[in-house]
Amino acid sequence: MERLDQSTFKPFISEGVKLVEFSASWCFDCKRIAFSMPEWEDRYGSHFHFGELDVDESRKIAEEFHVKGVPTFILFRDGVEEFRLASKEAKKDENVIRFFDEVSAAPLP
Numbered sequence: 001m002e003r004l005d006q007s008t009f010k011p012f013i014s015e016g017v018k019l020v021e022f023s024a025s026w027c028f029d030c031k032r033i034a035f036s037m038p039e040w041e042d043r044y045g046s047h048f049h050f051g052e053l054d055v056d057e058s059r060k061i062a063e064e065f066h067v068k069g070v071p072t073f074i075l076f077r078d079g080v081e082e083f084r085l086a087s088k089e090a091k092k093d094e095n096v097i098r099f100f101d102e103v104s105a106a107p108l109p
Helices: 009-013 028-044 059-064 093-105
Strands: 002-004 017-023 049-054 072-077 080-085
Touching: 002 009, 009 017, 009 049, 017 028, 028 049, 028 093, 072 093, 080 093
Parallel strands: 002 049, 017 049
Antiparallel strands: 017 072, 072 080
């Protein structure tokens, strides 16, 4: 997973299919998800590239994309948001896996 910040976020999402986890260092669920992420990257890495953005370090980006809580997952295709799993639903692994399954099955343009 690529760590993103204010300067690397826009270039990262600008081309291809990218899945960004909006997280925070104080977020228990984000830390728990981090343990599963290597497995999920192996499973879904052929469908999209993973990135992680700390909302406290990059508040302007979190505000721009109306991220209200963490963890939040947003799938971008060529810089455009296509799918989102907001914080309340993203706290359960089964919801995250279902989301990844759905977005990885979505047709490419």
